[in-house]
Amino acid sequence: TQLLEQSPQFLSIQEGENLTVYCNSSSVFSSLQWYRQEPGEGPVLLVTVVTGGEVKKLKRLTFQFGDARKDSSLHITAAQPGDTGLYLCAGDAGLTFGTGTRLTIIP
C-alpha cells in the first residue's frame, strides 16, 4: 500500500502571510492531485500534476511535483480567509489519499 504523508497536520496563520504544505511518499506516483475540502462538503479538485518537476499555478496557489515524483508541495501566497479548509493530496488514481493539512487563515 502506498502512503502519502502530509505536513504540517494543522496550520493557523494570519491573513496575508505565505505558507507551504507538503505531501511526501517513499513511492513513485504517475500523478498527484490536490483537493480542498470545506466543512460539510466533499473534496474539490484543485490541480493534477503529472510530470516530475512540474509547477502549476492557480491564482495565488503554486503546486510543484517533485523531480522523482515522490512528493509535492502547495504554496499559498498572501493567504486569505477563503483559503481555509482541509487540503488533501491524492495519488494512484484516487486510491491513496494523504493524511491532510487543516489550514486556518485568521482575518
Added chain:
Amino acid sequence: DSGVTQTPKHLITATGQRVTLRCSPRSGDLSVYWYQQSLDQGLQFLIQYYNGEERAKGNILERFSAQQFPDLHSELNLSSLELGDSALYFCASSPQQGGRSPLHFGNGTRLTVT
C-alpha cells in the same frame, strides 16, 4: 454542485444494526469510489466499481459490502455496526477507472452509531 448525489445526508443508528448508503454518480461517469473519513482526517479508500464490476479494494472491513447497479448508482452496505464505524462516508465518481481523471465527490453521509 459536483453532480454526485449521496443519500441520506445523516444517519443515526445503534450498534449491531445494518445500514445502506446510496450514491448516484455524475451523469456519464462509469466509475464509483467509496471512502471513509473519520474525525477530520484524510480519506480512507474503501472500494471502487467500474461499470458494474469491482475494480479495486482498499481497507474495507468484511462487515462492509458494496455494489454498482446497471443504472450505475452504487450502494454501500454496513452491517453489525460498531461505535468505531461512526464517520463520514463519501462517494466519488469519474468517467474512467483510473488515470488522471478528476474525482467528483458527493457531500457525504454522516453516520453516527450509538
